[in-house]
Amino acid sequence: MKKGRVQPGSVARLPNLKVINVTYIPECVPNGGAQTLPFVRSSVQRAMMRIARDIGAPIDLEPSRQLTGTEGMLLLEQANLLIAGTNVSGSETREKLAQMGDSHGLDLLLLRSGAWPQSLDIHFHRRREWLVDYRSAWFDDRLWFMPMLEDGQPGVRASTEGLILFPCTSQKMLPFAGRWAA
Secondary structure, eight states: OOTTOOOTTOEEEOTTSOEEEOOOOSOOOGGGTOOOOOOOOHHHHHHHHHHHHHHOSOOBSOGGGTSTTOTTOEEEGGGTEEEEEESOOSHHHHHHHHHHHHHHTOEEEEEEOSSSSOEEEEEETTTTEEEEEEEEEEETTEEEEEESSOTTOOEEEEETTEEEEEOOSOGGGSTTTTOOOO
16 A cells, blocks of 8 residues: 555554544535535635525525535525525536526526625526626615626616516616625
8 A cells, every 4th residue: 555545444554653444435425416516615605694694585504405406505495596605617617506596496696706806696597597797786775786897787686585687788877886785
């Protein structure tokens, strides 16, 4: 056996001559093989909880009990919304989540972290497309998600009943342009 390698069921000798048995689990997958997102830091989990709290619908902290593959996510069943967070960028994560949302009939909020500012990607299961690079904003005591870069993308209002598209041709049309949430 090579130095530094541990085989299943082997005995490892530590430098101080203590002997320990090594338990090796080759593959640990949740819920019978469901694919999950990469590990999410606690700061991202807190940001997910903040968004869920701001929306105001009851929060299910363990949606995996009823929905396969949703480990580490938050379910707002009344709002028909699943909130996920990731440190990873790329369309592969979005594709996996879109399939999950479509199969369960849920809209998705994907919180992306790792750089400032944090951004949100939004997927409506009926539209089958992603709205990318959004940020939260408050106006008249209502939570909105607004595009960070592109004009012409719709705004999205969040409520306890779900996400509602607010079409606009320019962010200048919005009465609260430039007022971002802290």
